[in-house]
Amino acid sequence: MPRIQLDYSLYLVTGREFLPPGKDYYESLEESLQGGVTLVQVREKDADTGEFIEVARRTKQICDKYNVPVLINDRIDVHLAVGTAGIHIGQTDCPLPLARTLIGPDAIIGLSVRNTDECKRAIEQGADYIGIGSVWPTGSKDIKGRKCLGPDGTGEILDLLDGTGIQAVAIGGIHLPNLPQLLHGSISPKTSNALDGVAVISDIVASHQPRKASEALREIIDSFKRARKGLEGHKGLFGSTSSVSGGLSREYLVEKVQGLMRVLEQETPLINQLTNKVVMNDSANVTLAVGASPIMSTNPRDVYDLSPAIGACLINFGTVDDKEGMKVAGRQANVNRKPLVFDPVAVGATSYRRETAEELLAHWQPTIIKGNAAEIGAMAESTEVASRGVDAAGAGFKDPGAIVRALAKKRAAIIVLTGPEDYISDGHTVLKVSNGSHFLEKITGSGCQAGTLIACFAAASRSYYLNENEPFEDDSQLVQGDMLIAALAGILIYTIASEVAADRPDVKGPGTFRSALIDELYNLTPEVVQQRARVEIL
Ligand SMILES: Cc1ncc(COP(=O)(O)OP(=O)(O)O)c(N)n1
Numbered sequence: 001m002p003r004i005q006l007d008y009s010l011y012l013v014t015g016r017e018f019l020p021p022g023k024d025y026y027e028s029l030e031e032s033l034q035g036g037v038t039l040v041q042v043r044e045k046d047a048d049t050g051e052f053i054e055v056a057r058r059t060k061q062i063c064d065k066y067n068v069p070v071l072i073n074d075r076i077d078v079h080l081a082v083g084t085a086g087i088h089i090g091q092t093d094c095p096l097p098l099a100r101t102l103i104g105p106d107a108i109i110g111l112s113v114r115n116t117d118e119c120k121r122a123i124e125q126g127a128d129y130i131g132i133g134s135v136w137p138t139g140s141k142d143i144k145g146r147k148c149l150g151p152d153g154t155g156e157i158l159d160l161l162d163g164t165g166i167q168a169v170a171i172g173g174i175h176l177p178n179l180p181q182l183l184h185g186s187i188s189p190k191t192s193n194a195l196d197g198v199a200v201i202s203d204i205v206a207s208h209q210p211r212k213a214s215e216a217l218r219e220i221i222d223s224f225k226r227a228r229k230g231l232e233g234h235k236g237l238f239g240s241t242s243s244v245s246g247g248l249s250r251e252y253l254v255e256k257v258q259g260l261m262r263v264l265e266q267e268t269p270l271i272n273q274l275t276n277k278v279v280m281n282d283s284a285n286v287t288l289a290v291g292a293s294p295i296m297s298t299n300p301r302d303v304y305d306l307s308p309a310i311g312a313c314l315i316n317f318g319t320v321d322d323k324e325g326m327k328v329a330g331r332q333a334n335v336n337r338k339p340l341v342f343d344p345v346a347v348g349a350t351s352y353r354r355e356t357a358e359e360l361l362a363h364w365q366p367t368i369i370k371g372n373a374a375e376i377g378a379m380a381e382s383t384e385v386a387s388r389g390v391d392a393a394g395a396g397f398k399d400p401g402a403i404v405r406a407l408a409k410k411r412a413a414i415i416v417l418t419g420p421e422d423y424i425s426d427g428h429t430v431l432k433v434s435n436g437s438h439f440l441e442k443i444t445g446s447g448c449q450a451g452t453l454i455a456c457f458a459a460a461s462r463s464y465y466l467n468e469n470e471p472f473e474d475d476s477q478l479v480q481g482d483m484l485i486a487a488l489a490g491i492l493i494y495t496i497a498s499e500v501a502a503d504r505p506d507v508k509g510p511g512t513f514r515s516a517l518i519d520e521l522y523n524l525t526p527e528v529v530q531q532r533a534r535v536e537i538l
């Protein structure tokens, strides 16, 4: 007889030591069950056997009221004494085959997995589910300096499970702000296998309001799972994010970009830009010139309040200010499902910038990442192109298309590589844009302005989607709308306007070019885009 199927969506691992002062364990447990916890593991690291059995017995009594199964951490004797649904064991606990003999064929056995080798063994030994971790640093367990897996490392393990029927949860450092990034970012690149749930201790147990904490996590997990159901059979990485997979042509792409130009003018979306001091004024002006509305808010409370009202958010860390504001703005963009454009300026130039980028990326999931060759190289951990200040040094990548495609897959985001030619990828399709003017290299912040315009068109693409469809009709993506087209639109509009500006007789050098560029962005028509766009599908 097959073992019972558990719902792994929101898996609470208990930890009485992490309760807020004065909070009763059983009260906290009951509140978390009311908030939507679907499975509970009793984890007692300091209790003696009698106490463990008593805690597990009362835990099971409460969980039974909510029809939520209970598993026991490590201890087969406690499981047998209390009659729970099964056990969770680690790599140094009782070996799985022996545990199976001891607890019989019907009980669930979960195994901790920290790498692909351990996963292969878990498959061979017949685990019912695996706990993949630690995804991020955690204060709830000593992970002995081991490297955290992150969403992409989690995805590599998920790849191996495809077709095995073994369920998987992730564990370690999972909290509301990084949950969307984990769920979407761990979808395995090769097989599209995804997590069945997440296991958490502190996000629920350490909360004064475990019911609310659980409800908030469940909302995100349920929406992700609904989306996956809608996508059954689909093997692409991005589902509906990009609609261009079939029948792709220059004409199709340009027509879509023209459509977004009209949407932008009609909708005037608000674009919040946490950007650097050097470019702030020009970025606000290019935003206005294409028909969007700029706001340059950085205060954490302010960006939180603004998030529901904006069309998109840009985070550009050129002067690495306002890190707290960037964390909150990006997190709220994810929570409110707004496009988030990340411009990691000079990320490869210093260790501080690299660490800051990683810190930010642990807080939120970008929709689009834009950078020059040095920045994209640093993000892709490639040494082909070095940084020189905020610029890239050297000739560039041998195969830029392969770089952007691989990074898009790794980061589960659209990647835009700017340079003499621009490359854009969603992990499948690679587009190359050959428009632009040499003057763009002679003014400060041209890359930053391109990022701003990508954010404007990302907002337009989302609006277009929501106007055409029932709200969240296709819930498959964190952000709705065609973000590959949005990135293409931002790049095309900017580079074509730069060509038109550079051709003007009154443009004598970078100073006059800078003003002319804003004028030409303002005056650019869909017809000129049609005539000038040099887009190739690689
Ligand atoms: C769901 C889940 N995944 C992993 C673990 C970690 O288990 P283990 O490696 O045995 O470490 P301890 O929990 O025993 O410290 C888990 N408990 N649950």
Ligand SMILES: Cc1ncsc1CCOP(=O)(O)O
Pocket: 013, 133, 134, 135, 137, 138, 139, 140, 141, 171, 172, 173, 174, 199, 200, 201, 202, 203
């Ligand atoms: C038990 C365990 N195993 C790997 S990480 C971890 C702790 C998870 O706790 P938290 O959800 O508080 O990070």
